[in-house]
Amino acid sequence: MKRQITIKDIATKLGLSTSTVSRALKDHPDISPKTRTAVKELAGLLGYRPNRIALNLRNNSTRTIGLIIPEIEHYFFSAIINGIEEIAYKNDYSVMVFQSNESYKREVINTQAVLTNRVDGVLVSFSKETSDFSHFQKLIDNEIPVVFFDRTTEELPADQVVADDYQGAFIAVNHLIERGCKRIAHFAAPQNLQIGKSRLSGYHDALLKHNIHFQHDLVHLADTYEIAKKTAHDILRRPEAPDGFFAVNDMSAIAIIKAARELGKRVPQDVKVVGFENSKSSAICDPELTTIDQFGFELGREACIMLLKRLKEGDDVEFKPIKKVIKTKLVIRSST
Amino acid sequence: MKRQITIKDIATKLGLSTSTVSRALKDHPDISPKTRTAVKELAGLLGYRPNRIALNLRNNSTRTIGLIIPEIEHYFFSAIINGIEEIAYKNDYSVMVFQSNESYKREVINTQAVLTNRVDGVLVSFSKETSDFSHFQKLIDNEIPVVFFDRTTEELPADQVVADDYQGAFIAVNHLIERGCKRIAHFAAPQNLQIGKSRLSGYHDALLKHNIHFQHDLVHLADTYEIAKKTAHDILRRPEAPDGFFAVNDMSAIAIIKAARELGKRVPQDVKVVGFENSKSSAICDPELTTIDQFGFELGREACIMLLKRLKEGDDVEFKPIKKVIKTKLVIRSST
DNA sequence: TTTTTTATTTCAATCGTTTGCGGTTCAATT
DNA sequence: AATTGAACCGCAAACGATTGAAATAAAAAA
Structure with a gap:
């Protein structure tokens, strides 16, 4: 060299x-x-x-933030990265990306990697498998500010940025009911994730508001395209098939549409579907998908802004975790 | 801290x-x-x-590679990142991501950022706007190994990894012809990009092989969803509308399908469409899109492997740029 | 017992930059 | 002419780890 x-x-x-x-x-x-x-x-x-490295050593800071996410290939997460990078860039920070690939084990290794790379702070959305958070606690013990986004937990003393999942689910299901749906199924995310719980409870409460009985057999764990498709096939063949679906993400919703069509049902006439994400795919599938905009870009921005604020303030003030909630929005298209 | x-x-x-x-x-x-x-x-x-920083200073190496890409939100690029990160992870390297957002100006700033961050090597896919490469030359002057992928140039003494765009385009158009298309349009990428040229020339040669006359007015610059949709609308209303389309990427292809349907044409009966990318969307749109698999994940892997090899060998050997071509594959679905 | 060898350990410089403090120089003041 | 005080600049330590060379201690050989 x-x-x-x-x-x-x-x-x-x-x-x-x-x-x-x-x-x-x-x-x-x-x-x-x-x-x-x-x-x-x-x-x-x-x-x-x-020489930035020399400065890093002297200042004990790398002007780098670590990002731990499940999978970059999800539109939602890449939108988030986009938001994060914009803020980081404006503030002269660089972003190191680590993927957990939805694996707890890999995620633990990721936390070690951000430690050895001596990043100044970390942004995290944890994997589906994660239910123990001690590896993140270790970051906090090392006085590295951590901000959780989207997939978060209340168990740790750390900032959070989340979409208003409850509200999003509520307006989604409310919308289905207003369009005349009587039997609404919910394809849910794992219940160890807060987003899974919140969306389910939004679904539940929207039904309640309209005096519709909550039925357990209308709720299924189905947060991927493949599982959702299979599940939709099964459920749509029942004698009392649902006339509406609220899916936990767009991929799952699109799978439902596909399954419905394959069974000769028309969307939205026979079956109405609402997704969650407002991904690119939701705008181009056929029929175009009604969905909840999660504002991933803004979510990423907010998370990064929050982290940078923590980095600026140092440890002069006592720590009080902040939770920021980003409002969601119903995007009505042709699937309802 | x-x-x-x-x-x-x-x-x-x-x-x-x-x-x-x-x-x-x-x-x-x-x-x-x-x-x-x-x-x-x-x-x-x-x-x-x-303390990694201290080691970085001493070894004058950060075990970090810089990645400069147009937009993380494109499925193709996030697949590539996936491949890159897998290899980097296995070799104990970290990845810093910089987005140009298809802006030349931003890309120049990105190259400065990788310099100040003292990354060990850089992976680049440049922006649509880029036609001057001196900012990358500066990296090479600083003896930082650079590997270009997907969007590459022959103008610089650097390694390249590309999909076999010519072959992909050729088999795509060949497929359309075999399915009976007589008038095939091509929605192309900007011609300052090598991929734009190669795919156009694959299109051209496939026509030639079947003695179909190449017509300039069947080739349009349309590499985004919006532009493609508008262009497809225009072109499909002509008296001599095409019966086949070869699009430079999946988004563009899906836009064509949409436009065709909006004009009451059936896909694939009246109009057949082939895309390029094999994105998630191509598998879920309706009808499912026939496309060329670009193997983004493998492409990312190969690019990273190449870069790490350069990092290992140092400057003991004289530099001879290597160009690696990844074969593409036709994925036949219902749009043809 | 003295010398030589071997086994351990320490010294000091290095990587590139910053910064408190001390040192020079030179002109202005008394 | 002696004193003061700006104005400028350099010394050296510090950040944390590594490493060749020198030093010390302990063991072996003479």
Whole structure:
């Protein structure tokens, strides 16, 4: 590797000390205008760039934030990354990405990786498998600020940013009822995730509001395309098939539409479907999917802003976890 | 920030020098078994973790690779990241992600960012706007290995990994012809991108092979959903409307299907469509899209493997750029 | 007992930058 | 002419770990 230009190179070439060069470069008042310009000129000529690693060591900070997410391939998460990166970029931070691939084991390794990489702070949305949080506690013990987003927990003293899952589910199901649905099924996420619980309870309460009886056999764990498709097939063949579906994410919802069509049912005439995410796919599938916009981009932004605020304040103030809730919005399309 | 345990802490607590502790931790033969175990025990007890930043400074290496891509939200790119991260993870490297958002200006800033972050190597897929490559040349001048993937150029002395765009386009169009299409339109990518040229020329040559006349007015620049939809609307209303489409990516292809349906044309009976990417959306749209699998995951893997090889070999050997081509595959679904 | 060898351990420099403090130089004041 | 005080600049330590060379201790050989 070619040696980079250092402050020392400039110093020797100009017959100065490194301290003088350092100060000259940052307009310290002690330095005479003459040497200052000389230094700056030579620095520009030589293409000097301060060695970030040395600064990292000195400041004990890397201006890097770690991001631990389940899977980058999900539209929702890539939208979030987009939001995170925008804020990080504006504040001169860089983002290191680590994927858990929905594996608890891998996630634990990820937390170790962010530790060894000495990131200044961490943003986390944990895996479906995660129910023990001690690996995140370790980050907090190391005084590394952690902000959880989307998939969060109340068990740890950490900031959170979440979509208003309860509200989103409520308006989704409410919308189905208003469109005339009588039997509404819910395809849910695992109940160890808060989002799973919140959306289920939004579903539940919307039914309640309209005096519709909550039926356990209309709720199924089905948060992937494949499982949802299979489950929808089964359920739609029952004598008392549902006339409405609220799915925990868009992929699951699209699978329902597919299954319905394969069984000769028309969407939205015979079956209405609402998803959750407002992904690209929801806008291009056929019929276009009514869904809940989760504002992933904003969610990412907010999470990053929160983290940076923590980084700025340091430990002068006592820590009080903040929970930020992003409102969701119903996007009505042709599936309802 | 809480001070981390350092080697010095262990040294003073044990009445040893830092050098001894350092060597003990890495099983240097000079150290007596007694002190070695003592050191290791205390290190474990205190939860010592070597300070990566200090090592970075000393080794002048960060074990980090920079990734510059247009947009993370594209399925293709997130698949690539997936592949990259898998290889990086296995080799104990971390990945820093920078998005250009298809902006040349932002991309230039990204190259500066990877420089200041002192990454060991860089993976690049450049923006649509990019036609000047001097910012990447600067990376190479700084002896930072660069591997281009997907959107590449021959103008720079750097490794490349690309899908076999020509072949993919050829078999796509060939397939359309075999299914009986007589007038095949091509929705192309910008021609400053090599992928744009290659796919166009694959299209061209497939027509040629079947003695179909190449018509300029059947080729349009339309590589986004919105533009493709508008263009498809226009073109499908012509008296001599095409009966087949080869689109440069899946989003564009799906837009064509939509437009066709909106005009009352049936897919695949009246109009057949082939995309390029094999994205998630292509498998769930209606009708399901015939497309070319670009193997983004493998492409990412190969690019990362190539970069790591360069990092390993150092500058002992003279540099000869390598170009790796990943074969593509036709995935036949219901749109043809 | 003295010398030589071997086994352990420490010293000090290095990576690149910053910064408190001390040191020079030179002009202004008394 | 002696004193004061800006104005400028350099020394050296610090961040945490590594490593060649030197030093010390202990054991073996003479």
